[in-house]
Amino acid sequence: RPTERLAAALARRVGIEKPSANWRLVEDQAFDNQIATLELEERSVMLRLEHTKAGQTELFRTFERQLA
Numbered sequence: 511r512p513t514e515r516l517a518a519a520l521a522r523r524v525g526i527e528k529p530s531a532n533w534r535l536v537e538d539q540a541f542d543n544q545i546a547t548l549e550l551e552e553r554s555v556m557l558r559l560e561h562t563k564a565g566q567t568e569l570f571r572t573f574e575r576q577l578a
Contacts, residue, residue, distance in 0.1 A: 537573045544572055554578060 518528075542561040549556040555577040560569035 536575070540572050542572070545569065 521528075540559070540561070544559045544561045547558045547560070549558070556574065557577050558574045559572040561572050562568070563570060
């Protein structure tokens, strides 16, 4: 990815350090309108994404992930 390499080189040149966190995809990308829900219970966290389907009023689960 040429643009990514160029941006990284420019960042190094001006003294910006590489971030300590990084990202990776664990699910396919989804571009629908969605509702995100975080369920917090003591030290546990659950993330759920839901979406609708044309002509229907109920929510359908896109994915659910235990975060902590």
